[in-house]
Each structure stands twice: as C-alpha cells, then as structure tokens.
Amino acid sequence: MSNELTLDKTDGHTPTIGEPLLQLSGLQKHFPVMDGFLFKRQVGAVHAVDGVDLTVHANESVGLVGESGCGKSTLGRLVTRLYEPTAGTITYAGQDISHAGRKQLAPIRSEIQMIFQDPYSSLNPRQTVGAIIGAPMEINGINPPGGIQKKVQELLETVGLNPEHYNRFPHEFSGGQRQRIGVARALSLSPKLIVADEPVSALDVSIQAQVVNLLQQLQKDLGIAFLFIAHDLAIVRHFSQRVAVMYLGKIVEIADRQSLYESPRHPYTHALLSAVPEADPDDDRERIRLVGDVPSPINPPSGCRFRTRCWKAQEKCATEEPPLVQLSGNLDGHLTACHFPEDGGLAAAPAAV
Amino acid sequence: MTTQAKPEETAAPGGSSSFLSVRDLSVRFRTEDGVVRAVDNLSFEVERGTTLGIVGESGSGKSVTNLAILGLHNPANSEITGSIKLAGQELVGAPNKELEKLRGHTMSMIFQDPLTALSPFHTIGAQIGETYRKHTGASKKEARDRSIEMLTKVGIPQPTTRVDDFPHQFSGGMRQRAMIAMSLVCDPALVIADEPTTALDVTVQAQILDLLKELQQEMGTAIILITHDLGVVAKTAKDIMVMYAGRAVERGTVREVLKAPQHPYTWGLLSSMPNLTGPVGVPLRPVRGTPPSLINLPTGCPFNPRCDHLEQVIGGKCTTERPPLAPEAGHATACHLSSGQKQEIFIDQIQPRLG
Ligand SMILES: Nc1ncnc2c1ncn2[C@@H]1O[C@H](COP(=O)(O)OP(=O)(O)OP(=O)(O)O)[C@@H](O)[C@H]1O
Ligand SMILES: Nc1ncnc2c1ncn2[C@@H]1O[C@H](COP(=O)(O)OP(=O)(O)OP(=O)(O)O)[C@@H](O)[C@H]1O
Ligand code: SF4
Ligand SMILES: [Mg+2]
Ligand SMILES: [Mg+2]
Numbered sequence: 001m002s003n004e005l006t007l008d009k010t011d012g013h014t015p016t017i018g019e020p021l022l023q024l025s026g027l028q029k030h031f032p033v034m035d036g037f038l039f040k041r042q043v044g045a046v047h048a049v050d051g052v053d054l055t056v057h058a059n060e061s062v063g064l065v066g067e068s069g070c071g072k073s074t075l076g077r078l079v080t081r082l083y084e085p086t087a088g089t090i091t092y093a094g095q096d097i098s099h100a101g102r103k104q105l106a107p108i109r110s111e112i113q114m115i116f117q118d119p120y121s122s123l124n125p126r127q128t129v130g131a132i133i134g135a136p137m138e139i140n141g142i143n144p145p146g147g148i149q150k151k152v153q154e155l156l157e158t159v160g161l162n163p164e165h166y167n168r169f170p171h172e173f174s175g176g177q178r179q180r181i182g183v184a185r186a187l188s189l190s191p192k193l194i195v196a197d198e199p200v201s202a203l204d205v206s207i208q209a210q211v212v213n214l215l216q217q218l219q220k221d222l223g224i225a226f227l228f229i230a231h232d233l234a235i236v237r238h239f240s241q242r243v244a245v246m247y248l249g250k251i252v253e254i255a256d257r258q259s260l261y262e263s264p265r266h267p268y269t270h271a272l273l274s275a276v277p278e279a280d281p282d283d284d285r286e287r288i289r290l291v292g293d294v295p296s297p298i299n300p301p302s303g304c305r306f307r308t309r310c311w312k313a314q315e316k317c318a319t320e321e322p323p324l325v326q327l328s329g330n331l332d333g334h335l336t337a338c339h340f341p342e343d344g345g346l347a348a349a350p351a352a353v
Numbered sequence: 354m355t356t357q358a359k360p361e362e363t364a365a366p367g368g369s370s371s372f373l374s375v376r377d378l379s380v381r382f383r384t385e386d387g388v389v390r391a392v393d394n395l396s397f398e399v400e401r402g403t404t405l406g407i408v409g410e411s412g413s414g415k416s417v418t419n420l421a422i423l424g425l426h427n428p429a430n431s432e433i434t435g436s437i438k439l440a441g442q443e444l445v446g447a448p449n450k451e452l453e454k455l456r457g458h459t460m461s462m463i464f465q466d467p468l469t470a471l472s473p474f475h476t477i478g479a480q481i482g483e484t485y486r487k488h489t490g491a492s493k494k495e496a497r498d499r500s501i502e503m504l505t506k507v508g509i510p511q512p513t514t515r516v517d518d519f520p521h522q523f524s525g526g527m528r529q530r531a532m533i534a535m536s537l538v539c540d541p542a543l544v545i546a547d548e549p550t551t552a553l554d555v556t557v558q559a560q561i562l563d564l565l566k567e568l569q570q571e572m573g574t575a576i577i578l579i580t581h582d583l584g585v586v587a588k589t590a591k592d593i594m595v596m597y598a599g600r601a602v603e604r605g606t607v608r609e610v611l612k613a614p615q616h617p618y619t620w621g622l623l624s625s626m627p628n629l630t631g632p633v634g635v636p637l638r639p640v641r642g643t644p645p646s647l648i649n650l651p652t653g654c655p656f657n658p659r660c661d662h663l664e665q666v667i668g669g670k671c672t673t674e675r676p677p678l679a680p681e682a683g684h685a686t687a688c689h690l691s692s693g694q695k696q697e698i699f700i701d702q703i704q705p706r707l708g
Contacts, residue, residue, distance in 0.1 A: 031522075046522075067554045068526020160643060172384065174412040201551050204411040204581045209625035209637035216636065231554045232582075238627040238637065261629060275555040276629060277584030281608045290556055294510040 018058030021193060021225050022079065027052045027088035029074050033298060046297045048074040050249030051088070053324070056193065061219060061226035063240030065233060065272065069297065070246045072229045076195040079227060080114045081105060110140050113191035115182050115199040123170040123178055129156070130166040133185045140189060155184040160210050179203055183211060190222065197229045212239055233276050237261055242333070245269050248297060248305040251324060255334035263344030265327055265336040267310050304339065312340040371398035372575050373422070373543060378435035380417050380426065387648040391417040393599040402569060404576040406586035406607070408622065409596030412644055415579045419545045423462055424452035439543065458488040460543040461536040470532050471520040477504070478516035481535045488539045503534035508560055526553045533561060540572055547579045562589050583626065587611055595619050598645050598655040605684035615695040616686040617660045620703045638706070654689065665694055
C-alpha cells in the first residue's frame with residue numbers, strides 16, 4: 001500500500017535524545033485579578049502556572065496533558081515568551097531568556113516556534129494563505145532557494161493542502177484545513193523547538209495521522225524538539241517519548257511514555273487514562289468519575305491541589321504539598337507528586353493489543 | 354404547518370415521521386474559482402431522544418450541513434436546495450425571522466470554535482443571560498441566576514464570580530463549557546454540537562457528554578454530534594453517518610459502522626487512529642492522497658482516487674458511475690464493491706490492523 005503523503009521512513013528507533021535544550025525551573029505565571037469600581041486594584045491572581053520544573057532535550061518530544069485550564073497553553077506561551085514569567089527561569093540552549101528583551105531574543109525567535117490551538121483566531125483573515133505562510137520568512141529576511149512562493153507551495157503540499165490554494169483566504173477553508181496552514185507557517189523557519197498547542201485536535205483522524213507522521217519525520221530528520229500539548233492521550237503516547245501530566249498549574253507526574261501509560265502512580269493520571277473514549281462499542285472499562293469541587297486557580301487548595309477530588313486523600317494531603325519525586329518501584333525519570341500513590345498497576349488501558 | 358395526519362410507520366423517503374428529516378440537501382457556494390458543492394444530495398433523519406454522530410474528513414461538509422439546518426448561510430453566496438423538516442416544519446426557504454425564533458430556543462448549536470460564538474466585549478454571564486431573556490422574557494436577575502446555574506452544570510469552578518469574567522479570561526476548555534452552557538440555557542429540542550469537546554481534556558469531555566446525555570434523557574432532545582473522534586461517537590451516539598465530499602458514504606448504528614464497517618473510507622478512518630496500546634515506533638496510517646476538490650469532483654465514486662480497492666470492482670464502474678447509498682434503510686454504504694467483497698476485505702485486511 002503506498003501512502004503518498006506518509007513519510008513512511010520513520011523506523012522503530014527512538015531518536016537519540018540530545019543535550020538539554022529548554023530548561024524550566026520554578027516557572028510561574030500569575031494573572032492579576034482586578035476589582036473595584038473607580039480605582040481598580042488587584043484582589044488576587046490566577047495561578048495559571050505555579051512552579052513548573054521541566055527539561056526538553058534536543059531531538060525529544062515531551063507531551064503535556066492535563067485538565068482544561070490547568071495552564072498548558074500558558075506554559076507554552078511562557079516558553080515562546082509571549083508571556084512574561086512571574087517567577088522562575090527559562091533557559092534555552094544554555095541562555096537565560098526568562099526576561100530577555102526584544103534584542104536579546106531576536107536571534108532565537110526563529111528557533112522557537114508555536115503552533116496554536118485555535119485555527120480560527122490565529123490566522124489573519126485579510127491575508128492570503130501564501131502571505132500568512134511566507135510572512136515569517138519575509139520578516140526574518142530568509143530567501144529560500146527558488147523563492148518564497150515556491151517554498152510556501154512546497155509547505156502547503158507537505159501539510160496536505162493543494163498548492164493552488166496559495167491565493168485563497170483563511171475563511172475559505174474548513175477548520176481542519178486552517179490548522180494545516182498554521183503548521184506550514186511554523187515549519188517555514190526550520191525551527192529547533194516547536195511548542196505545539198493542540199496542533200492536531202481540529203483535524204480529522206486521517207489528516208491527524210498525516211500531520212503526526214510529518215512532525216515525527218521532521219523531529220527525526222531535523223532534530224526538532226517538541227513541547228506537544230494535547231488532550232488526545234493516544235496521540236500523545238504515539239508522538240512523545242516523555243509525557244508530563246499537569247493539574248492546576250503544576251506537574252503532578254512525569255515519565256517516559258511506557259511507564260506513564262502502563263504504570264501510572266498519580267490518581268489524576270489514572271482518572272485521565274480511564275476517561276479516554278475508545279472507538280469500540282463493547283469497551284466497558286470503568287471510568288473514574290471525578291467528583292468534588294473543581295478547585296479555583298485563584299485560591300488553589302492547600303497541600304495537594306488534587307485533594308478536593310481525590311479518592312485517596314487523607315489529612316496529610318491538605319497540610320503538606322507532595323513533592324514531585326521518584327517513588328520506590330518507579331523507573332528513573334518517573335516522578336510523581338502524591339502522598340498516597342496508586343500501586344503502579346495498569347489503570348485504564350487493557351493490557352492486550 | 355400541516356403535518357400528515359398519520360405519518361407512515363416506515364420512514365419512507367420524503368416521509369416526515371422523524372423529528373428532523375433532511376432530504377436531498379445540497380449546498381453550493383459561488384467562489385472565484387467556481388461553484389463549490391459543499392453538500393451534495395444528502396439525506397438523513399434524527400429521532401427525538403437520539404443522537405446521530407456525523408464523522409468524516411475535514412472539509413466534507415459536516416459544518417455546512419448543520420449551518421444549513423440552522424439557516425445560517427449567507428444567501429448572497431450560497432444556494433440551498435432540498436428539504437429540511439424540523440417537527441414537520443420546512444426550514445429551507447423559511448423566512449429569516451422564523452428561523453431566528455427557532456434558533457437558540459427550539460434548536461441550538463454548540464460551535465467548534467467558542468471564540469466566534471462568544472463576544473469579547475460582554476461577560477460570559479451577560480451572554481448566557483441575554484440568550485435566556487431573549488427567548489423566555491425572564492428578568493435580569495432570573496437570567497443571572499440561570500447563567501450561574503448553567504455554569505455550575507458545565508463544571509466551571511466558582512461560577513458565582515466567574516460569571517462576570519470576559520471570554521479571554523477563560524482557558525480554551527472553559528470557553529467551550531461556557532458556550533455549551535449558553536446553547537443549553539433554553540432547553541432546546543434539537544442540539545447541534547459541532548466538535549463540542551475537541552478543546553477539552555478527556556475527563557471534562559466525559560462530563561460534557563454525560564451532561565448532554567442527561568439532558569437528552571430528561572427532555573427527549575435530539576442531538577447531532579459532529580466529531581472527528583470515533584471514540585466519542587462510540588460512547589454517545591445511536592447512529593453514525595460517515596461523510597465524504599459532501600455525501601454520506603456510510604450510515605448505520607454505532608455498532609454496525611464501528612464493528613463491521615463496509616466502506617473503504619471508513620476503513621481508512623479507523624486504520625489511521627492510534628490507540629492506547631498499539632506500537633509507537635511505526636508511522637500512523639492515513640488515508641493516502643489528498644481531499645478532492647469540491648469544485649471538480651472526480652467522476653464516479655468521489656473516493657476513487659484514494660481507494661485501494663477499486664480494481665476489485667468489476668467493469669471499472671468506480672471511475673464512471675456514482676455509487677448510491679444503499680440499501681435505503683439500515684446499514685448502508687455508497688460503494689460498488691459487493692457486500693461479500695466488503696465483508697471479506699474487512700475481515701482479512703482491515704480488522705487485523707485495528708488494535
Ligand atoms: N490572559 C489571561 N488573563 C487571566 N487569566 C488567564 C489568562 N489566560 C489564561 N488565564 C487563566 O489561566 C488558567 C490556565 O489557562 P490555560 O489557557 O493555560 O489552560 P490550558 O491548560 O491551556 O487549558 P485548555 O486545555 O482548556 O486549553 C485558566 O484558569 C485561565 O482562565
Ligand atoms: N462560505 C464558503 N465559501 C466557499 N466555500 C466554503 C464556504 N464554507 C465552507 N466552504 C467549503 O465547503 C466545504 C465543507 O466545509 P465544512 O466546513 O462543512 O467542512 P467540515 O466537514 O465541517 O470540516 P472540518 O471537520 O474541518 O470542520 C469545504 O471544502 C469548505 O472549504
Ligand atoms: S497527594 Fe493525596 S490528594 Fe493528592 S493525589 Fe495523592 S492521595 Fe490524592
Ligand atoms: Mg490551552
Ligand atoms: Mg466543521
């Protein structure tokens with residue numbers, strides 16, 4: 001079977017993981033909450049990202065999953081420096097860029113690219129597709145062999161769009177087609193790190209497969225590192241060598257994909273995996289229903305932030321914040337933040353293929 | 354509106370026994386490059402209290418179909434033919450005033466993209482309340498209480514304070530929940546949900562789908578659920594319609610279509626999804642080729658340039674003759690392969706691929 005658009009050279013080898021490329025340490029982003037009638041004053045803050053330590057190596061894809069609103073996009077925007085961190089550091093290729101100014105950032109701006117969650121608002125409706133995809137090259141004064149138009153048309157083809165669509169406007173495309181335009185744009189500068197925020201969630205499963213194969217091929221051939229934010233746990237598992245689970249601004253568990261999916265320890269990870277819908281009407285896995293208060297990121301619960309919905313919670317969980325550490329029985333690099341972890345058994349996924 | 358005194362028991366074509374009945378619907382757009390046939394002779398029905406899942410390639414006309422039901426296409430550049438009957442009332446060609454009354458009240462839509470449906474200038478609570486007041490004449494106070502109630506239902510933390518937030522202060526998933534709250538605020542009889550949970554994590558997704566199901570059980574709501582996620586369809590829908598190039602290529606119950614799919618495009622869909630236990634080192638398996646141009650559809654079966662099985666059809670009909678969706682009722686496909694071939698190919702080649 002020939003798959004024209006599949007880059008079917010991806011072999012079974014995990015790419016060799018390189019040096020640390022991106023290091024986040026104690027990273028925080030708090031959004032002020034204002035109140036007051038005439039004189040606005042700050043009455044609190046949304047703790048969107050609240051002390052995240054994370055390393056992404058060259059050539060590696062790290063998946064980031066977690067509840068809607070837990071701070072994944074905010075984290076992505078901190079990394080691409082669309083947001084200024086409230087505290088903590090971001091180190092890129094050995095250089096502290098936490099508060100780097102425009103000038104200092106200029107040389108690395110093209111190396112870190114973002115693919116957005118929302119294919120609608122991230123494309124300028126007044127620009128043609130050609131102009132949108134070509135813009136980063138133009139802004140950065142890059143002239144690819146054959147010219148920008150040719151490169152754009154190649155990129156269109158790479159992402160499964162018709163090169164004839166060069167002169168069309170975003171509104172003429174379906175949701176999925178627009179997201180592919182965003183992918184093409186991010187690829188135009190040959191970046192080293194791509195923060196992909198829900199890059200395939202608007203795509204149909206076949207195009208999803210194409211784009212994931214494409215990104216995987218790019219990762220392998222060009223050594224691009226990814227911070228891959230997604231809700232689809234099967235896609236994340238397929239694409240990312242390591243996976244971090246976030247809950248309310250913090251990483252609660254991180255491990256290589258096999259450990260995470262086969263022996264999750266954090267109760268929240270269990271709940272997530274159990275809720276993945278399988279395309280099988282006979283699938284009767286018991287879903288863990290999270291009950292209890294959905295906590296507020298303005299007043300996060302004391303101790304463990306998951307405790308208000310956790311079935312294992314005890315008093316200690318309210319008074320002491322569980323550190324993100326390697327639990328006994330876990331492999332190297334498998335870190336969990338929980339006082340009363342589940343015993344690494346398979347949570348949700350049935351064992352057999 | 355006059356309805357037949359006693360609708361025939363068997364939903365004969367053209368019969369209007371179904372709550373929603375779409376017959377030979379076509380939607381065409383005039384563009385600079387030519388006429389886009391976004392929806393082409395599509396027919397389907399939805400009963401009260403049931404969910405129809407619509408899946409299919411991006412650009413296959415899922416959203417366009419449902420915008421047509423809601424009467425939201427711009428008549429200046431679109432042409433709609435065929436019939437859409439909601440509880441016996443013809444919607445194609447109905448005056449805009451009439452449709453406006455129905456929208457938000459009798460039928461409502463949960464959009465794929467919350468940002469286009471929510472205004473950035475008004476608080477979430479104001480927007481939910483406004484819809485409620487417009488259709489029920491409730492007071493401001495009642496509308497606000499109702500907004501908070503709806504936000505609680507969809508799981509927004511601290512609804513009493515977040516009701517006064519603006520859309521940009523919500524995360525993607527929270528905006529989606531807010532919009533769901535807005536579309537359900539009047540207890541509509543038909544809910545069209547266009548990728549309602551794409552932006553949500555799986556636990557919240559499961560909650561939202563539960564919420565829709567509860568509403569359906571309570572109120573007998575008919576739901577059209579458009580999604581790319583076959584898992585979501587498997588968990589929520591009774592029937593599935595698979596669309597390709599503006600047409601239905603396969604239709605049946607969830608069990609029929611997911612357990613014994615019969616159309617090569619459906620096989621392609623199922624084969625391209627990764628699962629939680631499959632091998633990770635191998636590339637995924639997308640449907641080969643590119644989506645067809647809706648301006649110049651391939652002759653014969655619109656899927657033929659991408660199909661792996663057309664040589665098996667006797668007489669080369671795939672490139673000359675358009676296969677109809679058959680049989681008329683029950684599990685149906687639009688493909689020239691014989692039913693024996695379909696079964697054999699599925700069991701020998703496709704099933705072993707699916708995890
Ligand atoms: N500009 C902002 N101002 C105030 N609060 C914000 C802002 N952006 C995000 N937030 C809040 O920060 C929290 C994290 O939001 P974020 O968008 O990062 O979540 P997410 O994990 O990406 O969620 P989703 O999966 O739904 O996209 C949310 O509570 C959100 O309301
Ligand atoms: N206003 C318009 N003018 C011209 N073409 C349009 C217009 N709206 C939609 N189309 C075209 O109609 C086709 C069907 O689009 P539609 O939005 O229904 O796709 P979809 O199945 O919902 O896809 P997705 O899953 O990506 O949302 C697409 O090819 C699209 O480009
Ligand atoms: S630390 Fe306690 S509350 Fe938190 S997840 Fe573990 S058991 Fe639950
Ligand atoms: Mg997000
Ligand atoms: Mg759509």
